[in-house]
Amino acid sequence: MKKILMIATCNFLLNPNDGGRQCSYRNYSVLCQVFGEKNVRVCMISNEAMGELDNISVFPTYKNKIQQVKWALENRVGYSLQTEKQIIKIINGGDYDYLWLDRSTLGRLYKNIMSNAKKIVFFHNIEIEYIKNKIRHEGIGFVLSYFAFLYNEREAVQKADKIICLNIRDSELLNKTYGRKADFLLPISFKDKFEEKNMPAFELQTNITKTLLFIGSFFRPNIEGINWFIKNVMVQLPDVKLLIVGKGLEKKASEWECGNVKVIGTVQDVSKYYMKADAVVLPIFYGDGMKVKTAEALMYGKVIFGTSEALEGYETEGQSDIYECETAEDFVESIKGFYKLKRKGNISISNRKLFLEKYENKAIATQVEKFFQSGK
Numbered sequence: 001m002k003k004i005l006m007i008a009t010c011n012f013l014l015n016p017n018d019g020g021r022q023c024s025y026r027n028y029s030v031l032c033q034v035f036g037e038k039n040v041r042v043c044m045i046s047n048e049a050m051g052e053l054d055n056i057s058v059f060p061t062y063k064n065k066i067q068q069v070k071w072a073l074e075n076r077v078g079y080s081l082q083t084e085k086q087i088i089k090i091i092n093g094g095d096y097d098y099l100w101l102d103r104s105t106l107g108r109l110y111k112n113i114m115s116n117a118k119k120i121v122f123f124h125n126i127e128i129e130y131i132k133n134k135i136r137h138e139g140i141g142f143v144l145s146y147f148a149f150l151y152n153e154r155e156a157v158q159k160a161d162k163i164i165c166l167n168i169r170d171s172e173l174l175n176k177t178y179g180r181k182a183d184f185l186l187p188i189s190f191k192d193k194f195e196e197k198n199m200p201a202f203e204l205q206t207n208i209t210k211t212l213l214f215i216g217s218f219f220r221p222n223i224e225g226i227n228w229f230i231k232n233v234m235v236q237l238p239d240v241k242l243l244i245v246g247k248g249l250e251k252k253a254s255e256w257e258c259g260n261v262k263v264i265g266t267v268q269d270v271s272k273y274y275m276k277a278d279a280v281v282l283p284i285f286y287g288d289g290m291k292v293k294t295a296e297a298l299m300y301g302k303v304i305f306g307t308s309e310a311l312e313g314y315e316t317e318g319q320s321d322i323y324e325c326e327t328a329e330d331f332v333e334s335i336k337g338f339y340k341l342k343r344k345g346n347i348s349i350s351n352r353k354l355f356l357e358k359y360e361n362k363a364i365a366t367q368v369e370k371f372f373q374s375g376k
Contacts, residue, residue, distance in 0.1 A: 003041065045060075069144060210240040240260060282294060298354055301349070
């Protein structure tokens, strides 16, 4: 059986509760399905250590801004020279058939290896565009990171045998930026956690108990998007309640909470909030890649009201329970129209079907297995 080494920039095995970690965990899970768990070796760069495991190694990332800046000046994104040497030693000594970089910010690692393994880079997004957005929306403090990101991503593109992107948009942007398209598209997916038979049945809510849900981490596009939604949409929906759930969002409770907006913040299990809600709102106006929470909402069979950015990369054409909204008027009109429909229960059969056919891990694993078998 062939062996693969996966190198990631986070400890996705501990609390995979944000989009990047969830995507990395998906990649790991699918590679285990394709190669067998014993044939998947993992190196993770994170300060969240784990106990000793045969196939798992964790290396530290920066502990403070000084280390982060110093390493960026050396064109290393989040890891030291010592960590680089340790990972390269694992690469060169492991007789791997494939080397999977789980972010293009790790491109420097491909520079000095001796291994003949095929080099694969998975693009969560086009990182140089991601850092440009950080500069635009969060300030020039990210300029230094820009040059480290550019160096690593350019190395990743030049050295990779195969490149994987999430969607066509990223592939085209990659080609525009570096002159190379993706060799394979691998959209966001989830292991199906939804067991309808074990979930309580909810009728669509009435009066003030009509309930919408927003789920997302403390991340600038999420914060800006839901802040806009509260100020421009919820004020026009006085008989609808909005629940806001996500890691760190409790910090915004005093700013966001009002008569029909409740901030829950960090939770261990989001499933009960999905099951309470009639629908999910995704007011995301900028970003890269694909939004993991969109696939999660589909998994739970939720009706979705989202911007084109939130729906980017998903096959939404003809899906009656996915509403694309760009303006406050779009959201208000669509949500009001939704509540006028006579629906039984709050599970969208069509969105569940879309998830199972296109964005469930088993379906994705079949595609990945064909990718490795064909050499494409």
